[in-house]
Amino acid sequence: MSTLFSKIYDPIMRPLEKKRIGNIRKRLVSPQKGIILELGSGTGTNFSYYKNAEKVIAIEPDSSxxxxxxxxxxxxxxxxELVDASSGHLPFDDNSFDTAIxxxxxxxxxxxxxxxxEIRRVCTSxxxxxxxxxxxVDRPLLGRLQDWLTPFWKRLCDGCHLNRHTLDLIKQNGFRVERIEKHYKDILLVVEARNEN
Ligand SMILES: C[S@@+](CC[C@H](N)C(=O)[O-])C[C@H]1O[C@@H](n2cnc3c(N)ncnc32)[C@H](O)[C@@H]1O
Known part of the structure; x- marks a missing residue:
């Protein structure tokens, strides 16, 4: 991971956060209660939005x-609590979280x-x-543009793929999707699912 990316992340995201994404985060994060796992918390953009949680354990593998x-x-x-851990091996017992974000x-x-x-394992049923x-996205032109840009984008943005079928991955891994909210021409999704352990 590059230190540069961690330094430029907040300044680059700031206009988007102000315009729309900050509000989306707030609506998603603020109501959540209990013991919460946050994955890849980055520069901690979500931290100020937690209002009702008993405790948040945020994992982030990049020291920068x-x-x-x-x-x-x-x-x-x-x-x-901020923990140096990676999503591949979460250092937590089974069924230890009430929510994952x-x-x-x-x-x-x-x-x-x-x-x-790993999320399925550590979260309660x-x-x-x-x-x-x-x-x-499913649209031919925009989707192909995302495919085309991804090799460059991955190098610029520390491994970020523009073309992952993330909603399918969530469904295929045994979560019950209850609500999907679409933003920015369906590129950005809020996905509310349940653990089906
Ligand atoms: C684009 S940033 C997003 C940060 C933050 N979640 C946000 O909403 O602004 C992606 C984050 O995922 C983290 N990450 C990369 N690989 C990871 C892994 N295997 N497990 C957990 N986090 C990871 C990166 O270090 C980085 O902080």
Missing amino acids: MRNQSLPKVKSAGVPL GTLVLCTIPNPNRALQ GAPILFLEHVR
């Missing part, structure tokens, strides 16, 4: 991202199937599993 997020860990309004992360995780299976993810 973790360091960027430390001020937001301290100012979070709920107990929040991932935002703009399944695009980057090298093995999203493995990550989703029926737990809300919530994602805000950009995905490959």
Whole structure:
């Protein structure tokens, strides 16, 4: 992972966060209760939105991202623990979380199937599993543009794939999808699912 990406991430995202994405995050994150797992928390953009959680455990494998997020860990309004871990091997017992949240992360995780299976394992049965993810769209031109751009984009943005079929991956890994909200011409999805352990 590059230190540069972690440094430029917030400035690049700021206009989008202000315009629309910040509100989407707030609506997704703020109501969640209990013990919450956040995957790939990056610079900690979601941290200030937690209002009702008993505790948040955020995992982030990139030390530079973790360091960027430390001020937001301290100012979070709920107990929040930041853990150096990767989605492939979550260092938690089975059934230890009431909810899992991932935002703009399944695009980057090298093995999203493995990550989703780990989420299933560590979350209780029926737990809300919530994602805000950009995905490959079904439209021929835009979809092919996403395919074409992905090799360059991956190098620029630390492994981010523009063309993952993330909604299919969520369904294929045994989650029951209950609600989908579409933004930016269907590129950005809010996916509210349940663990079906
Ligand atoms: C595009 S950033 C998104 C950060 C944050 N979730 C957000 O909404 O702004 C993707 C994040 O996924 C993290 N990541 C990459 N591989 C991962 C893995 N195997 N497990 C957990 N996080 C991972 C990266 O380090 C990075 O912080």
